[in-house]
Amino acid sequence: MIHSLSLSDVLADHARSRPGVTATVDGELRHTYAELDLRVTRLAAALAGAGVSTGDRVVWLGQNAHAVLELLLACSRLGAVFCPANWRQSPDELRFVLDDLTPAVVVFEPSEATTSLRAAGAGTWLQAGDEYERAVAEAPVREFGPVDDAEPVLALYTAAFAGRPSAALLSSAALVAHATSLLVVRRMEPGFTFLNDGPLFHVGTMMFCLATFQIGGTNVFTPAFDPEEVCRLIDAERVTQAFLFGPMIDAVAKANAGGKYDLSSLRFVSHSAEWDDMITVDDSPWCRSKMGGYGQTEVGGMLTFLGLAEGGAGFAGRPSPLVQVRLLAPDGTEVPAGEVGEICARGKTLFSGYFARPDLNAEKTAYGWHHTGDLGRREPDGTLTFIGPKLRMIKSGAENVYPAEVERALKTHPAVADAAVIGVPDPGWQQAVKAVVALRPDAAGGVTGGVTADDLIEHVRTLLASYKKPRHVTFVDSIPKRGFTPDYDALDAAHGGGGYPGNA
Known part of the structure; x- marks a missing residue:
């Protein structure tokens, strides 16, 4: 396997070539690459002792922590698969993940949700914190054979x-390739320090965590975004990059309005006069282009970079050097430049398919290309423009909200006869979720009596992550249809929809 390079292999090499470099920081816990390699070896042994073997799944139910990276690396060492689940999801959503993946081991942080899930769940459950640390400390040091990257x-x-999510599977080879392309465009160098303040179940944070790991930099972990704590950690750890976008940047700038913290180590995108005075405005292609491009989880993060096409006509830029991109018609033929087609790709950073979704995998790889489900156009200069999803998606801050998922939740309410979900422009978050609801005849009254908008918002909140719940609800007599599906264009026109990702 002389051509293989797994995440575990990268760690083992860092332990030899950068033994004293700080790899991870999490509160008072600090580990060098040599220490991290030893911990991952022991953790892999502990997981193996709990029955984890090649192809088995390990799930993390908790917020950001050093354990997320350690578990991923330990699974790489074993040939297993690691899934950091979205801790913001409802118990019902998390139960679906566990039933879907059937993990051999679940590592969890205590919460009301994990308490109920643990009581009903199979496999080994290991509590984060002291129990996790004991398992690492007490496990033997042993050799592990090579794994296929x-x-x-x-x-x-x-x-x-389709109303329920699917798990995109990414290989070590794909993750190493994507990390390499990202660190080149971002001009990352040894000593690069990344603050993992965005969710690690999201590819936007994970891709930078792994690029930092790939270059032998330092990953700093904080449980979740808190503006004051972000300021403190940037100052204390001399952070180079953090997971931040518009509203988060504004919150950090506000938290540091008095200049309490030194944020000058942060090399980041220009945003506002106040922000730019606090940080070092970065001149890498990634930051000059406002972190622009096109991506999705299935391609490892970024498929194209605006930083590879500065001044280009297309606002998605050009492809990563490790992929190919084609714009295809429904019959699999490439559309001419200037025409709209589905963004399709193949190359080193692409995923290995969805877990246990053979029909979806066959559909997504038709004609030998990964079909992203998004539409784009190639401009005369060869750059790409992202037009929008083939199917409807709402973008609220950094989160993707799929109408079908929210519609399914709304329709479980006994008073709802039918429902459709659209995105409406929001000045702070790009879009807000709006539900258009038809009630059953015996639930008539809408906002004046019977079932109210607040009732339906709370109902969705109990079933889905809070960010997916509607912020607005409008009651109608019936939902306009196009065939069997809602006529979203008509709904947008009637109820103020707009601001969808990719639409200028």
Whole structure:
């Protein structure tokens, strides 16, 4: 296997070539690459002792922590698959993930949701914190054989267009390739320090965590985004990059309005006069282009970079050097430049398919290309423009909200006869979720009596992650249809829809 390079192999090499470099920081816990390699070896042995073997799944139910990276690397060492689940999801959503993946081991942080799930769940459950640390400390040091870097190692849930999400499987080879392309465009160098303040179940944070790991930098972990704590950690750890976008940047700038913290180590995108005065505005192609491009979980993060096409006509830029991109018609033929086709790709960073979804996998790989489900156009200069999803998706902040998933939740309410979900423009979050609801005749009254908008919002909140619940509800007599599906164009026109990703 002289051509193989797994995440585990990268760690083993860092332990030899960068033994004293700080690899991870999580509160008072600090580990060098040599220490991280030893911990991952022991953790892999502990997981193996709990029955984890090649192809088995390990799930993390908790917020950001150093354990997320350690579990991923330990699964790489074993040939297993690691899934950091979305801790913001409802118990019902998390139960679906566990039933879907059937993990051999679940590592969890205590919560009301994990308490109920653990009581009903199978497999071994290991509590984060002291129990996890004891398992690492007490496990033996043993040798592990080589693993195939083409086999899946990371599962990230995405693609809920059919009402339930699917786990995209990414191999070590794909993750190493994507990390390499990202660190080149971002001009990452040894000493690069990344603050994992965005969710690690999201490819946007995970891709930078792994690129930092790939270059032998330092990953700093904080449980979740808190503006004051982000300021403190940037100052204390001399952070180079963090997971931040518009509203988050504004919140950090506000938290540091008095200049309490030194944020000058942060080399980041220009945003506002106040922000730019606090940080070092970065001149890498990634930051000059406002972190622009096109991506999705299934391609490892970014498929195209605007930083590879500065001044280009297309606002998605050009493809990563490790992939090919074609715009295809429904029959699999390439559309001419200037015409709209589905963005399709193949190459080193692409995923290995969805876990246990053979029909979806066959559909997504028709004609030998990964079909992203998104539409694009190639401009005369060869750059790409992202037009929008073939199917409807709402973008609220950094989160993707799929109408079918929210519609399914709304329709479980006994008073709802039918429902459709659209996105409406929001000044802070790009879009907000709006539900258009037809009630059953015996639930008539809408906002003046019977079932109210607040009732339906709370109902969805109990079933889905809070960010997916409607912010607005409109009651109608019936939902306009196009065939069997809602006529979303008519709904947008009637109820103020707009602001969808990719639409200028």
